[in-house]
Amino acid sequence: MEEARAEAVIAPADEPDRPLIEGILRNTGLFKDSEIQVALEILDVYLYQDGQEDYQFYMASTDGRVAGYVCFGPNAVTEGTFELYWIAVDPLFQGRSVGRKLMEKAEKEALGRGGRMMCVETSSRDDYEPTRSFYQHLGYGAEARVADYYAPGDDKIIFVKRF
Ligand SMILES: CC(C)(COP(=O)(O)OP(=O)(O)OC[C@H]1O[C@@H](n2cnc3c(N)ncnc32)[C@H](O)[C@@H]1OP(=O)(O)O)[C@@H](O)C(=O)NCCC(=O)NCCS
Incomplete structure (x- = not known):
């Protein structure tokens, strides 16, 4: 019988998620240190720069465990073009629709903010x-x-x- 799996829950990222995001990025085995550094710099803008609207971060959790995250935002020099800056799902949780849910969340949020397209x-x-x-x-x-x-x-x- 196939194991029952809870759907991923999506919520805005917060300070305690920082080390978890770094862990996910490292666990994928895909990103160089310099790339992880940039991903964390963007995260720090989101976490610590009051009033910024350039970056949004959402976490996905499955059964209470953090499984992945997405970062996106509007490109300020365009009319309604959004950038998907980063998405990563921990290898333990890949292939379980976590990435799809994160992409759908990003697209829905972009649409709600007048987005025309995601790049x-x-x-x-x-x-x-x-x-x-x-x-x-x-x-x-x-x-x-x-x-x-x-x-x-x-x-x-x-x-x-x-x-
Ligand atoms: C790419 C990534 C985010 C996908 O996340 P995931 O949770 O494994 O993907 P999902 O299970 O949500 O897949 C969503 C859909 O895409 C399909 N899909 C996923 N990988 C696929 C592949 N390699 N080929 C074809 N289809 C694929 C799935 O079958 C699924 O289809 P369905 O929803 O119609 O059943 C994840 O594998 C990852 O973190 N990779 C490493 C980091 C990375 O590449 N990040 C992006 C660069 S910044």
Whole structure:
């Protein structure tokens, strides 16, 4: 018989989530130290800069355990374009619709704030293939590619979903 699994609960991130977010980023095994540093710098803006509206962070918990998080926000120099800056699900919880729920939350919030589209940038590397498939599965199209952006042979691909 298949094990019953609780649906992920989504809630805004708070200070105690900081080490948990760092743990999730490390556990994925995908991100370099410099990338984790940037992810935490953005988190600190969200946590400690009063009145900022550039970044929103949401946590996903399953059975009371933190499973993943998403970070997104409006691009201030556009009219209604939102950026999905980061999404990560702990490997223990991947493949259980946690990522989908986080993406749906980000899209709903963006739409509620007048968003027209969500953009997400990712790498062309082989180890990002599952990530690209995930975005495509959720209705994102690869609309642009910048060759050698991250490193020689490592292109940036911009995925877009229009609401
Ligand atoms: C990418 C990631 C966020 C996906 O999260 P997840 O919780 O494992 O994904 P879900 O279980 O919610 O999958 C949602 C849907 O996408 C589909 N999907 C997931 N990975 C897929 C893949 N590699 N190929 C095709 N479809 C895929 C699932 O089948 C599911 O479909 P359904 O809802 O119609 O049944 C997660 O794997 C992760 O954290 N990866 C490492 C970090 C990363 O790449 N972050 C993004 C770069 S910033």
